[in-house]
Amino acid sequence: MSTYKEMYSSWDSEYLLQKRALGDELAEEAHKAIEEIFEERGEKLPPRPTHPILLRDNNSAKSGGSKLLRNFALVAFVLIAMAISKAIAHTWLGLLISVLVVSYFVLSWLRRQTLSPEEMETEKQKKKIESEGLTELMVASAEGNLVRVKELLSYGAEVNERSTSGSTALMYAALNNHVEVAKSLLEAGANIGNSSDKGSTAHSIAKKRSYNDMIELLELHGRN
Numbered sequence: 001m002s003t004y005k006e007m008y009s010s011w012d013s014e015y016l017l018q019k020r021a022l023g024d025e026l027a028e029e030a031h032k033a034i035e036e037i038f039e040e041r042g043e044k045l046p047p048r049p050t051h052p053i054l055l056r057d058n059n060s061a062k063s064g065g066s067k068l069l070r071n072f073a074l075v076a077f078v079l080i081a082m083a084i085s086k087a088i089a090h091t092w093l094g095l096l097i098s099v100l101v102v103s104y105f106v107l108s109w110l111r112r113q114t115l116s117p118e119e120m121e122t123e124k125q126k127k128k129i130e131s132e133g134l135t136e137l138m139v140a141s142a143e144g145n146l147v148r149v150k151e152l153l154s155y156g157a158e159v160n161e162r163s164t165s166g167s168t169a170l171m172y173a174a175l176n177n178h179v180e181v182a183k184s185l186l187e188a189g190a191n192i193g194n195s196s197d198k199g200s201t202a203h204s205i206a207k208k209r210s211y212n213d214m215i216e217l218l219e220l221h222g223r224n
């Protein structure tokens with residue numbers, strides 16, 4: 001028995017699935033051990049992902065309450081910092097804090113100047129994804145990345161998770177007319193009746209853009 005199999009044998013399948021989701025970041029011997037253990041347990045194991053999947057973080061959409069709490073904490077921190085700065089403005093500590101703050105902004109500016117156009121675009125996309133509360137499944141659905149969508153679903157990604165605007169992966173697939181992606185999402189339990197904060201559904205989005213194949217798929221699923 002390999003060292004990995006001996007170590008993994010006492011672990012539950014859910015934890016082993018998290019290890020499997022690391023993809024190439026996990027040793028080849030570890031993957032083989034997990035495959036053998038799942039086979040012995042008679043459980044289905046998804047294929048190794050092309051890129052790591054963080055199972056506990058793949059639903060990155062945040063609730064409105066959490067976002068409000070973070071904003072409140074940030075405002076409170078700024079107010080406290082301003083009060084402290086005012087109190088120690090004419091001391092050596094106040095001068096030190098001022099220098100550190102200025103240095104931080106200067107370094108941030110310098111870093112942005114060294115980024116290539118591609119890196120700048122990547123940074124911009126990351127900020128957009130974070131601000132809109134998009135999950136990796138939503139992004140993959142919007143891009144039409146069927147392979148990644150299937151991988152994420154096989155590892156338990158929440159198919160009906162909502163972004164900060166109330167949109168779902170199915171809506172993003174409909175928005176860009178990715179019919180095969182929409183099929184996979186529907187097979188995984190995507191709710192065709194979900195609507196965004198503006199009242200849009202996957203069907204209304206497709207209908208507005210005259211995506212006939214998408215409309216037909218959604219209507220067929222709705223009838224069934």
